[in-house]
Structure formats: C-alpha cells, structure tokens
Amino acid sequence: MLRPYMAETVKRHRCAPVIPNHEDFALSSRPIHIMHVLGNFGMGGAEMGVARLVQGLSGEEMRHSLAILGADRSLLDELRLELPCHALGIRGRSYMAFRPLAELFRRERVDIVHVNNLAPWPDAALAAKLAGCRCVETFHGVEQGLIQFSLPRKLFLRGVFRLSARVTAVADEAAELLTTLTGIPRAAVDVIANGIDTERFAPVASPEARRALRRDKGLPEEGLLLGCVAALRPVKNHRGLLRAFAQAVTGTAAAAHLVLVGDGELAGELRELAETLGIAERVLFLGRRADVAELLPCFDAFVLNSDTEGLSYAVLEAMACGLPLIATAVGGNVRLVRDGRQGLLVPVGDGDALAAALARVLAEPDSLAAMGREARIMVDTEYGMTAMLARYHNLYRELAG
Numbered sequence: 001m002l003r004p005y006m007a008e009t010v011k012r013h014r015c016a017p018v019i020p021n022h023e024d025f026a027l028s029s030r031p032i033h034i035m036h037v038l039g040n041f042g043m044g045g046a047e048m049g050v051a052r053l054v055q056g057l058s059g060e061e062m063r064h065s066l067a068i069l070g071a072d073r074s075l076l077d078e079l080r081l082e083l084p085c086h087a088l089g090i091r092g093r094s095y096m097a098f099r100p101l102a103e104l105f106r107r108e109r110v111d112i113v114h115v116n117n118l119a120p121w122p123d124a125a126l127a128a129k130l131a132g133c134r135c136v137e138t139f140h141g142v143e144q145g146l147i148q149f150s151l152p153r154k155l156f157l158r159g160v161f162r163l164s165a166r167v168t169a170v171a172d173e174a175a176e177l178l179t180t181l182t183g184i185p186r187a188a189v190d191v192i193a194n195g196i197d198t199e200r201f202a203p204v205a206s207p208e209a210r211r212a213l214r215r216d217k218g219l220p221e222e223g224l225l226l227g228c229v230a231a232l233r234p235v236k237n238h239r240g241l242l243r244a245f246a247q248a249v250t251g252t253a254a255a256a257h258l259v260l261v262g263d264g265e266l267a268g269e270l271r272e273l274a275e276t277l278g279i280a281e282r283v284l285f286l287g288r289r290a291d292v293a294e295l296l297p298c299f300d301a302f303v304l305n306s307d308t309e310g311l312s313y314a315v316l317e318a319m320a321c322g323l324p325l326i327a328t329a330v331g332g333n334v335r336l337v338r339d340g341r342q343g344l345l346v347p348v349g350d351g352d353a354l355a356a357a358l359a360r361v362l363a364e365p366d367s368l369a370a371m372g373r374e375a376r377i378m379v380d381t382e383y384g385m386t387a388m389l390a391r392y393h394n395l396y397r398e399l400a401g
C-alpha cells in the first residue's frame with residue numbers, strides 16, 4: 001500500500017525560481033504536476049538534485065511530488081522539505097512496481113514522471129506509458145566501475161528508452177557512459193549540468209574566520225584539514241583513501257587531519273582500518289551531517305577517491321567553497337579540474353599516485369589557496385543554480401505541451 005507523507009515545514013532555496021516571464025503564456029487551470037521517482041530518498045547526489053529542483057521550480061505553474069520504490073525518505077526530514085511522498089516499501093529488486101506506480105500516476109493526475117538513474121527507470125517508464133504521462137530519465141552514473149552491460153540488458157534498456165519522452169544526463173561524461181552501457185544514441189541524450197547555490201556554498205572571508213568556524217564545529221583549529229563528503233560505500237573507495245593518507249603522513253610532522261563526512265555500510269570497517277594503519281588520531285569520522293554548507297569552508301582541500309562519478313554535487317559544493325579538488329580522474333572531475341589549476345587528479349585505483357598528491361599538498365600548503373580560488377571561479381561561472389533551473393523549467397514546459 002502506498003503511504004503518503006508530508007514533512008512539517010518548507011525550506012526554500014535562496015535562489016529565486018528561474019521562471020521566464022512569457023507574456024503570451026497563459027497558465028492552465030492547474031499547475032503542471034511533476035512526480036519524481038527514485039529508489040529511496042536518503043542522502044545522495046540524485047536525491048539532492050531533486051530537492052533543488054523542487055525548491056527552485058515550485059509555484060503556480062508547477063508542483064512536485066515524490067514516489068520512492070523503497071521506504072527511506074529521511075532526506076525530507078533532514079532538509080525540512082514539504083513534499084508529498086508516496087512510498088511503495090519494496091525491499092530488493094522488483095519487477096512489478098509499474099502496477100502501483102501507474103495507479104498512483106493516474107490517481108494523482110501526474111503530467112510528467114521524472115525518474116533518476118537506471119534502477120527505477122523501467123518501472124517508471126512503463127507506468128507512465130500506461131497512465132498517459134510523459135517520462136524523463138536523468139542519468140547520474142553507476143555505482144560500479146562497469147564498462148558494458150550484457151546484451152539482454154542493453155536491449156531491455158533500449159526498449160525502456162523508447163517508452164520515454166526524454167533522456168538527460170548530468171555531464172557529458174555521464175551521457176557518454178550511458179551510451180556505452182546501453183547503446184542508446186548519444187544524440188538522444190541531453191546534458192543538463194548539475195547546478196548549486198553559490199551564495200550558500202561560499203568561502204570564508206579570512207583565515208581567522210576559518211579558525212572560528214572550526215572551533216564552532218569542534219574541529220582542530222590549526223593544521224591542514226582534508227575533507228571528504230561521501231557515503232561510506234565501496235564505490236567511493238574510502239579504503240584506498242585511508243591507505244593513501246597513511247602513506248602521505250608517514251614520517252612527516254605536518255599537522256594534518258582527514259575528515260570524513262558521511263555514513264554507510266563500511267563505517268565500522270573503515271574505523272578499524274584507520275586503527276590498523278596507525279592514523280586513527282588523524283582521521284575524524286563525523287557521520288552524516290546536515291550542516292555540510294558550514295563544514296566545507298572549514299577544510300583546506302576536498303578529497304574524493306571514487307571509482308566512478310557523474311558530476312558530483314559534493315564536488316561542486318566543495319569547489320564553490322573555495323576548496324581545490326584532489327580526486328580520481330573519473331566522470332565530471334576531469335571537466336572541473338585542470339591539473340594544478342583547480343586541484344590535482346590521479347588515475348583511478350592508483351593508491352601511490354593519490355598518496356603522492358596528498359604528500360605534495362602537505363609539503364606545499366600555500367598552493368591550496370591559489371587552486372581553491374580557481375575552483376571557486378570555475379563553479380561560480382559555469383555551474384550556478386540559475387542555468388540548471390532554467391533548463392529543467394523549459395524541459396518541463398515543453399513536455400507538458
């Protein structure tokens with residue numbers, strides 16, 4: 001049974017909704033209803049992207065709701081986001097979720113179904129077809145470092161593609177990966193880059209302000225802080241990050257800490273690994289936090305050792321806060337960073353290269369500030385919230401006819 005849910009309060013985005021003022025456009029008798037479909041609605045990049053769209057594009061012309069195949073809707077409470085949420089409560093893989101979804105789309109008079117990532121796409125696309133809705137798929141990336149799907153899966157997803165009105169990806173690299181995995185024509189995948197609020201995510205004004213913020217957050221006031229905001233899942237390769245950090249700080253007196261923000265299935269294992277590597281006192285596990293916008297300016301650099309990425313919101317937020325990126329050369333990272341300008345990139349899975357990059361910034365801490373300024377300029381210029389909201393606004397209006 002579907003369980004409707006409503007959080008108590010609403011948190012609006014600081015950016016005003018980017019709604020073009022078309023004088024010749026007359027509102028219909030009701031707003032366009034967009035229902036976002038995901039596996040769950042816990043902390044994650046795709047989920048945060050949906051939250052930003054809801055906050056930026058709600059009003060008289062459009063309204064939003066949420067359908068999740070599972071039961072985790074914790075991000076609604078964390079963001080205090082008022083959004084109707086319908087949870088199917090399905091555990092594990094389902095091949096029949098399209099039936100209750102189609103019923104839901106009809107009952108709620110949904111105009112556009114916007115589904116994120118591949119897992120819920122088949123059910124959402126078929127349900128939208130049955131209910132007479134238009135379906136949009138947005139591809140962020142894959143959890144595993146895959147380079148190909150099996151032929152049956154490719155053919156299946158091509159069929160799902162034909163049921164969909166539009167397919168988008170968050171970066172050119174994500175679009176190319178989707179084409180490689182599925183055989184969907186590259187020309188059929190539109191790229192709408194992720195965007196963030198560069199007013200909310202911004203650098204601190206001075207070193208003194210940074211020390212005060214660190215003190216307020218219970219972090220070491222002196223020394224380098226290398227931060228990582230990512231769920232503690234295998235794809236983020238925190239194991240390799242811990243080993244590289246241990247290698248970089250061995251034999252150095254540099255005051256440096258690695259701060260891990262996030263929670264997940266590997267939390268206990270990673271704590272044990274830090275103990276085994278002899279760096280437990282240098283690694284701070286902060287768990288899942290709702291104050292990431294305030295934590296990021298505390299750091300000197302952002303480190304991400306992912307095996308795969310699309311165009312990471314966490315990376316964009318960190319760079320907007322003036323942090324250089326030390327990361328694997330995967331996904332959108334290669335578009336955001338010119339090596340030595342906005343940060344340092346290393347080959348995926350190369351622990352020695354990551355350790356060398358970390359050792360370099362420990363030995364040359366002054367280089368971080370200059371790269372951080374370049375990172376801020378890059379994001380502020382090309383990945384602001386305004387452009388993303390305008391693209392999705394136009395897409396929704398086009399599909400609504």
